[in-house]
Amino acid sequence: MSVHSITGDRCFRILGTIEVDAGWQRLRVPPGRQQIILGALLLDANRVVGMDQLIDAVWDERPPATARSQIQICVSALRQSLAGPGEAPIVTIAPGYLIRVADNELDLHVFERNLAKADVAQQEGRLAEAVQLLRAALALWRGDALGGGVGSRQLTACAVRLNEQRMTALENCVDLELRLGRHHDLIAELTGLVEEHPLRERLRGQLMLALYRSGRQADALGAYRAGRDVLVDELGLEPSEELQALESAILAGERQVTPTNEPVGPPAGQIVQPRQLPADTADFTGRREPVADLVGWIGGDQGAVPVVVITGMPGVGKSALAVHISHHVADRFPDGQLYVDLRGSQPQPADPVDVLCRFLRALGVPGSAVPEELEERAEMYRSVMADRRVLVVLEDAAAEAQVLPLLPGGPGCAVVVTSRFRLAGLPGARLCEVEVMDQEQSLELLGKVIGRDRIEAEPGVAEALVGTVGGLPLALRVVSARLVARPHWSLAAMMGLLADERHRLDELSHGEIMVRASLALTYEGLSKRSRRLLRLLSLVEAETFLGWIAAALLDEQPARGAHLMESLVDAQMLNVAGVDVAGYPRFKFHDLVRVFARERLTESESRQECQDAVERLVGGWLALAREAHRRLYGGDYTVLHGNGLRWDADPSYVSAALKEPLQWLESEQACLCSAVRQAAATEFDEACWDLAVTAVTLFETRGYFDDWQETHEVALNAVRKAGNSRGVAAVMCSLGSMHLSRRRLAQAELMLEPALELFDELADVHGRALVTRSLGILAYIEGRPVAAAELYDRAQHGFQLAGDRIGEAYVLGRFAQLDIGRTRYDQAIERLRQALEICRETGNTRLEGQLLYRVGRVFLLQGNYEQAEQMLMTVLDMVHATGDVLGESFTLHSLGTVHLHMQELDKAEPILRHALSLRERLRDQFGASRVRLDLAALLTQRGEVREATGLVQEALRVFQSRRLPAWEDKARTALADLSGLSDYPHQGVSPGGIQSLPSGQ
Known part of the structure; x- marks a missing residue:
C-alpha cells in the first residue's frame, strides 16, 4: 500500500491557513487580496481561473473600476513571491490565470487521492488499509480550510464544502475503526469531537457505540441524553430515529448494535436499474476527437467521480454529443443511467430538490422515505449511489449550484453535463468546448439527411449553403429537414431564401426546430445590460473586436464593459478569437448570432442610440490610432486632425497595447479600415477623414497602398457629401502623397493642386505646409530642382509656424537630397545632421532611419564603400526593428x-x-x-x-x-x-x- 503525502520543491497548503513552503523556507503570502487570489487559483489548480471569477472572489458583486488592474498587480506580486527554479507557477492564459501544481505539491490533491484509494480499499474489504489511508488524509488538515475563507464570500463557501468533506471522511474512518473493534482507542477522540460538534448526530452515535462496546453502558446513555438536551434547547428537535433506535438497543443490552449511518436503499431483492437515456442520433456526424477524448476520460482511472462538462453556443449540438457518448459508455455502468433536463436556459430552471426526488425514486427509494430538505436528499442520494455504477446525464445546466447536489460520491459513477455556460466551478470537471462544424463535416451531415446525390448535383451551392449558416448543426438540421420535405426544391432555391440576412432566421425554422427560438432562450437568460451589449455589438462591422469596445458602445467604465463582454462569452453568445498584441482577448460573433442580435437591435434601440454608439466606437479607434502615431513620431507631427469625437479606452490597455505602436496598428489593420467605412456610412465625416489620414502611419510604413487608396476614397466621398472643405483638402493631400509613392505623377498633381487651393482659402498653415512639401517632391521627381527647392523652402517655413518639428526635419532631408544631386556633399551632411538632432529630440526613429540612409548614399557616391556599407547595415537593423518594409526595400537596394x-557580385x-x-x-x-x-x-x-x-x-x-x-x-x-x-x-x-x-x- 502506498500512502500519498505532500512533497515537492514547492508545497502549497490550503487545508488550514493558506501557506507555501519552498524547501526549508516558508514563503509569506500577504493577507487580503493576494491570499484570496492564491486560494482561488489553488482550488482550481492546473485549470484556468477566469479574471471575472477572481474579481468576484475578491470583491463579491461590487468590484471597483480598477479591479482588473488590481488583480494583475496582485498576480505579479505572487509571481515574484513564488519565483524559484523551473517554470513560473502562475501563467497567463486567456481569459485569466492558471497555477501549475505538480503531483503531491498541493495538500488538497493529496487528501483527495488518499480518500479515493481508501474507498477502493474499503470496497475490496481491506478495512485496515482504508483506515490508514483515511488517517493519512486527515493528518493533512491544520484547521479550517483556506483559513476560513480569508474574508472572501466565494472562498468561504468553498471552505465550508471542504470542511464538510473532512468531517465526512473522519466519520467514515471512525465507522471503519469501530468495525475493526478499536472502540477503546476512539473514546477520547470522539469525546472531543462531540464537544466540538454537538449537533452532529453521527459523531454522537459513534461515541455512544464506542462507550457501549467498551462496557460503559451508562456513559453511552449519558452521551445520548446530553445530545438530546442540546437538540431540544437549541433547535427544538428530538434526536433522529436512528439515534433513538441506537439508544433503545443499548437500553435493551443488545449484543449486535450497529452504527447509525447505514445507507438507505431499496428493499432486498428489488435493486432498480434505471435506463433513462434518450435515443442516440442515428445520423450523428463528425466530432470524432471529442468523442474519443470524453469516452476515454469517463473510462479512465480518475480516483474520483469523472465529470464531463460539454459547453457551446446555442444549436451547436451539445445534447447530441452528450447522448452519443453516453450510449458509447453505457455498458460500463450496469446499475443504470439517470437523465434529466435541468432547463437552465428556461425562465424557471429545474430545482435540485425536485431532481433528487426523481432520481431517488428512480433508484428504488420509496417516495415516503425521501427527505424534504435539499441537504438530506443529497446525502441519501450519495449513500444510495455509493456502491453502484451509474451514469448521470444532466442536460442544460444553468450554474454550478444546480449541479453540485446531483453529483454522486462513489468513484464507480460518472456525470455528463451540458450547459450554455462554462461551469468552471465544478471540481475536477473535464471541459469540452463544442465548436461549429467545418465545411467537410457540414456537407457530410447535409448529405446523410438529404442524400449525397443532391449534394453532388450542386456542389458549389452546397458549400455556399453550409457557409451561410456558419456550420451550426441546428441550422443545418433545419435546412436538411426543409429540403427533405420538399424533394422538388434545388439547393439553389434554399440558398435564395437564406440570402437576405433580414429574413434568414425566419427561414431557419421547420416544425418545432427553430434557430431563433434556440438563441432567444439564451438571450432572455442574460442580464438586462448584457442583452443591450449584445445588441450594440452587432453594430461593429469588423470580424473581430476587443474588450474596450464594450465600454465604448455602452459609454461606461472600461472594467464594467469588459465584465459584460465576458458574460456573453460565458453564455456562448460570443466566441474568443485569440488575443491581440498585448495579450487581451479578441471576440467574434457566429454569423447567425450577429443576425439575431441585429434583429433585437432594431426592436430595442432607437436610431439615435445606435448613432451615438457608433460615434463612440469610431472615436475609440480614432483615439488609439492618434496615440499610436504620437508614440511613433514623438507628437502630432506631419498629420492633420479633425474635431470628431474621441473616446478614450482604459489607460492600462492603451499602455500595454501601444508598447509597440506599429505592431498594434498592423494587428488592427482590418478594424481600422472597417471603422473608416463605418464612420462614412453613419455620416461622421470628421472622424472618418481623421482616422483615414492617421492610419497612413501604418499604410505607408508597411506598403499597404490598396488600403491607403480604398480608405481615402471612402473618406473623400464622405467629406465631399458633407461639404467639409478641410476634410477634402486633407484627404486629397494624403492621396497625392500616396500617388507620389507609387510614381503616379499625373494623379498626384490632380490631388495636390486643388488641396493647396483649399488650404489657402482656409488659411490652414499646417495643411499648406504638408501639401507644399509633396509638390516639392513632385517637382524633384520631374527633374525641376529649382522649383523643388523653392517649394521646400515654403514648406519648411510653414512647418516652423505650425510647430511641426518632424515636418521641418523631413524637409531638411529633402534639401539634402538636392545637395546630393549637385554633389554638395558637405552641405548635405550638415542638413542631415540638423534633421537627425530633431529626430533624436522627438524620438522619431523612422525618419531617423531615412536620414541615416541618405548619409549612407553620400558615402556611396563619394566612393567610401565600407562606410556606406556600415551605415546601411545600421539602417537595415532599424527598419527590421520597426517592421518598415518599404524602408527595408530601399536599404537593400542601396x-x-x-x-x-565593390565587385562583390556574390553578395x-x-x-x-x-x-x-x-x-x-x-x-x-x-x-x-x-x-x-x-x-x-x-x-x-x-x-x-x-x-x-x-x-x-x-x-x-x-x-x-x-x-x-x-x-x-x-x-x-x-x-x-x-x-x-x-x-x-x-x-x-x-x-x-x-x-x-x-x-x-
Missing part, C-alpha cells in the same frame, strides 16, 4: 549597389533579388524597375545577357507607362549596351556602367 561597386545578387521581391510584394513597379536595372548590370558582368535583357525591357515598359523620360533614357541606354554584347556573352561592363542609384524616397 546595399546591393555598394557590393556591386550583391541575393541582396538585389530580395529588394526586387519586396518592391514587387509592395506592388511598387517603379521602384522594382529601378532595382531591375541594377540587377541587370550585375548579370551583364557575369555574361548572363538574356536575363539581363528581360529585366531591362520590363523596366522600360514600366517607365514608359509612367511617362518618366529620364528613366526611359537610362533603360534604352542599357538595352543598347546589352545589344552590343549579344554576340559576346562573356563580356561584362564595369561598375561605372550602373545606370541607377536609389533616390532615397
Whole structure:
C-alpha cells in the first residue's frame, strides 16, 4: 500500500491557513487580496481561473473600476513571491490565470487521492488499509480550510464544502475503526469531537457505540441524553430515529448494535436499474476527437467521480454529443443511467430538490422515505449511489449550484453535463468546448439527411449553403429537414431564401426546430445590460473586436464593459478569437448570432442610440490610432486632425497595447479600415477623414497602398457629401502623397493642386505646409530642382509656424537630397545632421532611419564603400526593428549597389533579388524597375545577357507607362549596351556602367 503525502520543491497548503513552503523556507503570502487570489487559483489548480471569477472572489458583486488592474498587480506580486527554479507557477492564459501544481505539491490533491484509494480499499474489504489511508488524509488538515475563507464570500463557501468533506471522511474512518473493534482507542477522540460538534448526530452515535462496546453502558446513555438536551434547547428537535433506535438497543443490552449511518436503499431483492437515456442520433456526424477524448476520460482511472462538462453556443449540438457518448459508455455502468433536463436556459430552471426526488425514486427509494430538505436528499442520494455504477446525464445546466447536489460520491459513477455556460466551478470537471462544424463535416451531415446525390448535383451551392449558416448543426438540421420535405426544391432555391440576412432566421425554422427560438432562450437568460451589449455589438462591422469596445458602445467604465463582454462569452453568445498584441482577448460573433442580435437591435434601440454608439466606437479607434502615431513620431507631427469625437479606452490597455505602436496598428489593420467605412456610412465625416489620414502611419510604413487608396476614397466621398472643405483638402493631400509613392505623377498633381487651393482659402498653415512639401517632391521627381527647392523652402517655413518639428526635419532631408544631386556633399551632411538632432529630440526613429540612409548614399557616391556599407547595415537593423518594409526595400537596394561597386557580385545578387521581391510584394513597379536595372548590370558582368535583357525591357515598359523620360533614357541606354554584347556573352561592363542609384524616397 502506498500512502500519498505532500512533497515537492514547492508545497502549497490550503487545508488550514493558506501557506507555501519552498524547501526549508516558508514563503509569506500577504493577507487580503493576494491570499484570496492564491486560494482561488489553488482550488482550481492546473485549470484556468477566469479574471471575472477572481474579481468576484475578491470583491463579491461590487468590484471597483480598477479591479482588473488590481488583480494583475496582485498576480505579479505572487509571481515574484513564488519565483524559484523551473517554470513560473502562475501563467497567463486567456481569459485569466492558471497555477501549475505538480503531483503531491498541493495538500488538497493529496487528501483527495488518499480518500479515493481508501474507498477502493474499503470496497475490496481491506478495512485496515482504508483506515490508514483515511488517517493519512486527515493528518493533512491544520484547521479550517483556506483559513476560513480569508474574508472572501466565494472562498468561504468553498471552505465550508471542504470542511464538510473532512468531517465526512473522519466519520467514515471512525465507522471503519469501530468495525475493526478499536472502540477503546476512539473514546477520547470522539469525546472531543462531540464537544466540538454537538449537533452532529453521527459523531454522537459513534461515541455512544464506542462507550457501549467498551462496557460503559451508562456513559453511552449519558452521551445520548446530553445530545438530546442540546437538540431540544437549541433547535427544538428530538434526536433522529436512528439515534433513538441506537439508544433503545443499548437500553435493551443488545449484543449486535450497529452504527447509525447505514445507507438507505431499496428493499432486498428489488435493486432498480434505471435506463433513462434518450435515443442516440442515428445520423450523428463528425466530432470524432471529442468523442474519443470524453469516452476515454469517463473510462479512465480518475480516483474520483469523472465529470464531463460539454459547453457551446446555442444549436451547436451539445445534447447530441452528450447522448452519443453516453450510449458509447453505457455498458460500463450496469446499475443504470439517470437523465434529466435541468432547463437552465428556461425562465424557471429545474430545482435540485425536485431532481433528487426523481432520481431517488428512480433508484428504488420509496417516495415516503425521501427527505424534504435539499441537504438530506443529497446525502441519501450519495449513500444510495455509493456502491453502484451509474451514469448521470444532466442536460442544460444553468450554474454550478444546480449541479453540485446531483453529483454522486462513489468513484464507480460518472456525470455528463451540458450547459450554455462554462461551469468552471465544478471540481475536477473535464471541459469540452463544442465548436461549429467545418465545411467537410457540414456537407457530410447535409448529405446523410438529404442524400449525397443532391449534394453532388450542386456542389458549389452546397458549400455556399453550409457557409451561410456558419456550420451550426441546428441550422443545418433545419435546412436538411426543409429540403427533405420538399424533394422538388434545388439547393439553389434554399440558398435564395437564406440570402437576405433580414429574413434568414425566419427561414431557419421547420416544425418545432427553430434557430431563433434556440438563441432567444439564451438571450432572455442574460442580464438586462448584457442583452443591450449584445445588441450594440452587432453594430461593429469588423470580424473581430476587443474588450474596450464594450465600454465604448455602452459609454461606461472600461472594467464594467469588459465584465459584460465576458458574460456573453460565458453564455456562448460570443466566441474568443485569440488575443491581440498585448495579450487581451479578441471576440467574434457566429454569423447567425450577429443576425439575431441585429434583429433585437432594431426592436430595442432607437436610431439615435445606435448613432451615438457608433460615434463612440469610431472615436475609440480614432483615439488609439492618434496615440499610436504620437508614440511613433514623438507628437502630432506631419498629420492633420479633425474635431470628431474621441473616446478614450482604459489607460492600462492603451499602455500595454501601444508598447509597440506599429505592431498594434498592423494587428488592427482590418478594424481600422472597417471603422473608416463605418464612420462614412453613419455620416461622421470628421472622424472618418481623421482616422483615414492617421492610419497612413501604418499604410505607408508597411506598403499597404490598396488600403491607403480604398480608405481615402471612402473618406473623400464622405467629406465631399458633407461639404467639409478641410476634410477634402486633407484627404486629397494624403492621396497625392500616396500617388507620389507609387510614381503616379499625373494623379498626384490632380490631388495636390486643388488641396493647396483649399488650404489657402482656409488659411490652414499646417495643411499648406504638408501639401507644399509633396509638390516639392513632385517637382524633384520631374527633374525641376529649382522649383523643388523653392517649394521646400515654403514648406519648411510653414512647418516652423505650425510647430511641426518632424515636418521641418523631413524637409531638411529633402534639401539634402538636392545637395546630393549637385554633389554638395558637405552641405548635405550638415542638413542631415540638423534633421537627425530633431529626430533624436522627438524620438522619431523612422525618419531617423531615412536620414541615416541618405548619409549612407553620400558615402556611396563619394566612393567610401565600407562606410556606406556600415551605415546601411545600421539602417537595415532599424527598419527590421520597426517592421518598415518599404524602408527595408530601399536599404537593400542601396546595399546591393555598394557590393556591386565593390565587385562583390556574390553578395550583391541575393541582396538585389530580395529588394526586387519586396518592391514587387509592395506592388511598387517603379521602384522594382529601378532595382531591375541594377540587377541587370550585375548579370551583364557575369555574361548572363538574356536575363539581363528581360529585366531591362520590363523596366522600360514600366517607365514608359509612367511617362518618366529620364528613366526611359537610362533603360534604352542599357538595352543598347546589352545589344552590343549579344554576340559576346562573356563580356561584362564595369561598375561605372550602373545606370541607377536609389533616390532615397
